[in-house]
Amino acid sequence: MTTTAGGPSLPQERRLVTEVPGPKSRELHERRTAAVASGVGSTLPVYVAAAGGGVIVDVDGNSFIDLASGIAVTSVGNSAPEVVERVTEQVAAFTHTCFMVAPYDGYVEVCEQLADLTPGDHAKKAALFNSGAEAVENAVKIARVHTGRDAVVVVDHAYHGRTNLTMAMTAKNMPYKEGFGPFAGEVYRAPVSYPFRDGLTGAEAAARTIDVIDKQVGASNVAAIVIEPVLGEGGFIVPAPGYLPALVEYANANGIVFVADEIQSGMCRTGTWFASEHEGWLPDLTTVAKGVAGGLPLAAVVGRAEIMDSVHVGGLGGTYGGNPVACAAALGAIQTMKVLDLNARALGIGELLKRRLAAMAVTFPAIGDVRGQGAMIAVEIVEPGTTTPDPVTAARLSAGCHQEGVLTLTCGTYGNVLRFLPPLVASRELLHEAMDVLEDVAAALVAAG
Structure with missing residues (x-):
């Protein structure tokens, strides 16, 4: 298979031939x-x-x-040749069996690739889903089983999805939450580092976040801290240097699962495979979606093998999760990212x-x-x-x-x-x-x- 930067033979130009919309x-x-x-x-x-x-x-x-x-x-790209070719081959072979019924190698290979690409050389495993919100929900499920705790900490300006739990985790009301409550419980919000608005160093902002967690939730009650390394829908906020490493250190010291929501920032978007690599900190779990499959719906939770394996057999899954066509697209997209x-x-x-x-x-x-x-x-x-x-x-x-x-x-x-x-x-x-x-x-x- 060949990989180019092209896609369909479209002139790469801005061209207006009618009013907008036409x-x-x-x-x-x-x-x-x-x-x-x-x-x-x-x-x-x-x-x-x-x-x-x-x-x-x-x-x-x-x-x-x-x-x-x-x-x-x-x-x-919208139709990368490697993605198109692999998807075409897979559709001709079979479109679905459900991995929980009759598994196939594409799902396994995507999990292998994501375990290799996410930061850290520790043992990792993955599970595949359909959307970013599903990945976040499953990361929370895994963290709760692993820790035996209930509380989930998120931050101001966060966006994690549109399902009931992820709406609770999302900060912005309109249009994501307005009229859709009541929301899932045991979700707590702390301030985040926002350099343009708070003027704090990373250490100062982290101390403020940790103080809120300790006082309002209690570290011993927290199953997971879930945060986007670059806050996406909340405004592309890049926390001050040192902020995220300090939170990871706090989580590690208190038995809290640290979840990097890399749904928007992952898969080469920020110039590294995952944005957590910019400061070198290691999440326990990483959620992946959006850019992973070249436009087809696929998402994943990837992380420490001992945490991922906490859940009982049958506790993770979904009818379409890791669909074979989406897995083929992901393998084509990852290959394109590497070659180019x-x-x-x-x-x-x-x-x-x-x-x-x-x-x-x-x-x-x-x-x-x-x-x-x-x-x-x-x-x-x-x-x-x-x-x-x-x-x-x-x-x-x-x-x-x-x-x-x-x-x-x-x-x-x-x-x-x-x-x-x-x-x-x-x-x-x-x-x-x-x-x-x-x-x-x-x-x-x-x-x-």
Whole structure:
């Protein structure tokens, strides 16, 4: 099998041939309105016909530069050749048996690969699921069985999913939690390191977090501390250096399972296989999803063998978990990441984006902070000269980019963060052009007052 950076033979260009959305997208939207539940939202009001490399092409022929990757999912591109070839072969062989009924080698090989790729040379095992939320829930289940404790500690600005337990673990109410309670119990929230807003060192922020845990929960009651090494939906917050290592040390000293939620930050996204590698700390369990399978639904919990094996036979699983087609896609995606050295590409993307955004901040003072790791970069939009969130300007920036053929996403507890998650195979030329568009949109907002 061959691996290239390509995908379908799509011109890697930004191209607008109709208004946005165009007539065919508007027609499809009318059908959607009649058939799809209104609670399902979409960021870009166009309908996709093809995608690959660093572009998405809609049904009207417009070609958008993709700075979203399906929320960090299509890191290897939307149709990476190695993924397509392996998936095609697997579909021709069989699509499903259920690993809990009649197992197959693809599931085993994915677990082997993830055990090898996650940090640390200790013995590790894995279990496969369908989504990031499922992975987080199962990590909590494993930690509770292993420790015999109930409490789960999460942090401010966290996002862990949309199931009942993971909604309880998620910090932001709207739109993720509003009206959906009551939520699962024994979930406790502590402050997190947020350098732009708290000004604390990593050690100071960790001491604050630990103080809350000790006083409000009690270390002896905590089964797991679950945290994203780079907080994703909460605003691409990178904790101050030393913060996460201090929490890991605290967890280890108190028999607490430390869970790194790497669903958005893992699989080369930050320039290492997993973001925990940047400071060299070792989680007990790691949750994986999004970029692992090139766009197909697959997730995993990977971690210390003795912790993973705590659960009784039959306690972990699910009908579709580790589906053979998704496993084939994951093996193709991992091979693509290795052959193309997508960690190096992510670091290069991060350097390009940070440099362009830092220069833009000089002429667009609403940019209060430029942050992130690798190809997981964001700007926080504030009222100039303050830290007061400005979600209106963030939304106007994003919408302006959409109209000019660049797909961007917002995020953040305050809705004021513009985040950039391009496919790791996107060309530098496309990325520079996307930044040119962003600069033009920002300049137009400044001129409009």
